Amino acid sequence: MKTGFCLVVLMVVCSAPAHAHHVLGRPSYSLNEDSTTPPSMQVETQIGDYYVTYMVFPAFPSPNQPGRVNLYASRIDNGAPFDGEVAFKVRDDSLFNDDEELLGVQLPDDNVFRQGFEFREAGNFIVRAEFEAGGEPYRIDFPLQIGEPARWGPLGLTVAAIMLALITVNLVQRKRLVSDKIRSGRQDRAG
Amino acid sequence: MTPHIRHLNKLRWASLTAVFLVLILLPCISVYQAYVAAHAYDLLTPSEKEFYDVMETLTDPFVSDPEHDLDAVKGTTWSATVFGLKVSDPLAVVGQVSAGLEIYPPFLLAALIPVIVTLVFGRIFCGWICPATLLYELNTNLAAWLHRVGLPVGNRHFDRRLKYLVLGIGVILSMITGSVLFAAIYPPAIIGREIYYAIALGGFGAGAVFFVLTLLFDLLVARRGFCRYVCPGGALYSLLGRYRVLRIQRKVETCNDCAKCTAICEFELDPMRDGFGQECNNCTACIAVCPTDALEFKVDIKDITYQGPGHLGRHYREQEIRPGA
Amino acid sequence: MKRRKFLQDLISTATAMAAAPAVEARVVQKTGIRYLRPPGSLDEAEFASRCIRCGQCGEACPNRCIKFFGTENGFKSYGTPYITPREKACILCMKCGDVCPTGAIQSLQREAETILDSVNMGKARVNESLCLSYQGKSCGVCYRACPLPDIAITVGWMEQPHVQDACVGCGLCERSCIQIPQAIRVIPKHSI
Structure with missing residues (x-):
């Protein structure tokens, strides 16, 4: 019972909303390898007064491969670009992890904030961009994945496992279940 | 039937x-x-x-x-x-x-x-x-x-x-x-x-x-x-089905009070004591499990009130009455 | 609508009175996403109360551009349809309005006049510092992608795009923009 609840809690935490993102440079209906444009990952968010676009080159960098984050910020109301400085921080994307590392602080170059990186290990990371505009602090988290993406998320796996267990038990025990149900139903009422 | x-x-x-x-x-x-x-x-x-x-x-x-x-x-x-x-x-x-x-x-x-x-x-x-x-x-x-x-x-x-x-x-x-x-x-x-x-x-x-x-x-x-x-x-x-026209009812003369229907019911209803009510979803699990075919569909907008125990129950009751009489 | 506003005000006042005065100097801004509602959608406030989250619009969309909110846009938007034009833009086929059972997405004829009159998903905006045509490299891809060329978008010198008021905000220009990131984007109706 306890493990069941832990599992559910985990699932709820893990299913925190992902940002809208997609891989550019490839036809959207097929993410296969034969494309001449180097793919890049783009995430767009809307925060306070700003649209913030975040890009990763290449889309899924491998360990020990230099990559780059580009950040664009412009006002929602009139499209004017943000011209202050942006700090980039990174942390491991696991539960209860607060170890943040500063990647660098960047000034805009032609309205783009560029930040290079190189990771030694594969894994899922969170890149946090921080800046201040109009006296308000802005803090935005973006995903960064080093290495191959997982095909099935924890949620899909759990749901699939539960459905499989349900169906298997029902198929294997088909005959016995009616009498079992009657027995437990009677105990249920007696107790 | x-x-x-x-x-x-x-x-x-x-x-x-x-x-x-x-x-x-x-x-x-x-x-x-x-x-x-x-x-x-x-x-x-x-x-x-x-x-x-x-x-x-x-x-x-x-x-x-x-x-x-x-x-x-x-x-x-x-x-x-x-x-x-x-x-x-x-x-x-x-x-x-x-x-x-x-x-x-x-x-x-x-x-x-x-x-x-x-x-x-x-x-x-x-x-x-x-x-x-x-x-x-x-x-x-x-x-x-x-x-x-x-x-x-x-x-x-x-x-x-x-x-x-x-x-x-x-x-x-x-x-x-x-x-x-x-x-x-x-x-x-x-x-x-x-x-x-x-x-x-x-x-x-x-x-x-x-x-x-x-x-x-x-x-x-x-x-x-x-x-x-x-x-x-x-x-x-x-609520919509409270006065449903088609409902499962018990034939008291065929019922042997085995309580399988009551045990199998997913909605904790009590078919054995004519307890159907508005929550019955006509799933027919009780009909399928009944050994004496005592449950059937009836056209009526109201449940039959409790009809007492089935024929086997009556049999027992008569046995109990006889020694006293 | 007014009754609900009253109810909401009543409840927010009650909670504000019940809660202790917050000692928070600066609130960190909340993130959200830029999204469009399907063509023919009612206004944002009304949409959430009309939409029953049946998902038929997404199922009917031949371009598979309609996605559904989880909890990322607040609980009120849970399960409602939206479009991210950069990923997949609306081709204005109007099938979503046909299947919508509640009229949250209005059923509209697939004709230029009807679409120009009744569809308002947003309006495109060009970012001149990113647009190739404004950087001296004649492009014009957005103009060619537009389903309503010369009405919604016109091009000038070096095929520099100019978005007109007639733009319905389908996002096909944004989807097709060859610049990375896109130099033209649709500002949703509810953000303008």
């Missing part, structure tokens, strides 16, 4: 399975139609091509122009469009009217067929169509098996009227927030949606988590707990 009404329960399982399979098929059709509309077979990945080919073989005998002809059936058990006819769950209408504080007549019409069917057959949606019922009943069987191998399963009881409260609170919260909240907690709405998400959009959403929670609730806290105590749709269907 006739022994073949015993097989209705099997028919019901077939119906539940068929509905579930259709809910899986429809998103597949939607994806296939998108591939067809794109006219880009060559750009598909090998697995997508395989999917395309399978869907083509499946649908080819029925349609000449898959891009448009397959639009005939869309939707889920929550709301669907079938050959231009729109059918919606009455709960969707109740939710929308309370959220919008306004009435949109075409949408009211969409609930007409389900309401009429419920007025005649009672909670038949719950028993025969609801895709969650299939999984919940499989879950009950899992619980029975767990119970046999000695693992603890929940058998707590609550007040069945709780679900009417959930319905009422849902209506009030919908009015306040202006959002159709039932869609987020109503399993038949969740399941169709989540299957679509998983097949067409690449993964389950938050609704799948909620549904798994309800499965665990049924397993660990109360047998069939969500349907019995929480489901707002079940509450609405129960």
Whole structure:
């Protein structure tokens, strides 16, 4: 019972909303390898007064491969670009992890904030961009994945496992279940 | 009476399975139609091509122009469009009217067929169509098996009227927030949606988590707990089906008081003591399990009041009376 | 609509009175996403109360551009349809309005006049510092992608795009923009 609840809690935490993102440079209906444009990952968010676009080159960098984050910020109301400085921080994307590392602080170059990186290990990371505009602090988290993406998320796996267990038990025990149900139903009422 | 009404329960399982399979098929059709509309077979990945080919073989005998002809059936058990006819769950209408504080007549019409069917057959949606019922009943069987191998399963009881409260609170919260909240907690709405998400959009959403929670609730806290105590749709269907025309009733002269019907009933009703009420969903599980065929369908808008013990009971009672006399 | 506003005000006042005065100087801004509603959708406030989250619009969309909110846009938007034009834009086929049972997405004819009159998903905006045509490299891809060329978008010197008021905000220009990131984007109706 306890493990069941832990599992559910985990699932709820893990299913925190992902940002809208997609891989550019490839036809959207097929993410296969034969494309001449180097793919890049783009995430767009809307925060306070700003649209913030975040890009990763290449889309899924491998360990020990230099990559780059580009950040664009412009006002929602009139499209004017943000011209202050942006700090980039990174942390491991696991539960209860607060170890943040500063990647660098960047000034805009032609309205783009560029930040290079190189990771030694594969894994899922969170890149946090921080800046201040109009006296308000802005803090935005973006995903960064080093290495191959997982095909099935924890949620899909759990749901699939539960459905499989349900169906298997029902198929294997088909005959016995009616009498079992009657027995437990009677105990249920007696107790 | 006739022994073949015993097989209705099997028919019901077939119906539940068929509905579930259709809910899986429809998103597949939607994806296939998108591939067809794109006219880009060559750009598909090998697995997508395989999917395309399978869907083509499946649908080819029925349609000449898959891009448009397959639009005939869309939707889920929550709301669907079938050959231009729109059918919606009455709960969707109740939710929308309370959220919008306004009435949109075409949408009211969409609930007409389900309401009429419920007025005649009672909670038949719950028993025969609801895709969650299939999984919940499989879950009950899992619980029975767990119970046999000695693992603890929940058998707590609550007040069945709780679900009417959930319905009422849902209506009030919908009015306040202006959002159709039932869609987020109503399993038949969740399941169709989540299957679509998983097949067409690449993964389950938050609704799948909620549904798994309800499965665990049924397993660990109360047998069939969500349907019995929480489901707002079940509450609405129960109210609509209170004076249903067709209902299961007991033939006292054939009944031998074995209580199998009462034990098997998923809704903790008591067929053995003529305790059916508005919550019976005509699932026919009691008919299938009855050893003496003492349960049958009757046309009546009211339940028979308690008829006393069955013939075997009378036999015992007479035996008891005789020594005293 | 007014009754609900009253209810909401009543409740928020009650909670504000019940809660202790918050000692928070600066609130960190909340993130959200830029999204469009399907063509023919009602206004944002009304949409959430009309939409029953049945998902038929997404199922009917031949371009698979309609996605559904989880909890990322607040609980009120849960399960409602939206479009991210950069990923997949609306081709204005109007099938979603046909299947919508509640009229949250209005059923509209697929004709230029009807679409120009009744569809308002947003309006495109060009970012001149990113647009190739404004950087001296004649492009014009957005103009060619537009389903309503010369009405919604016109091009000038070096095929520099100019978005007109007639723009319905379908997002096909944004989807097709060859610049990375896109130099033209649709600002949704509810953000303007």
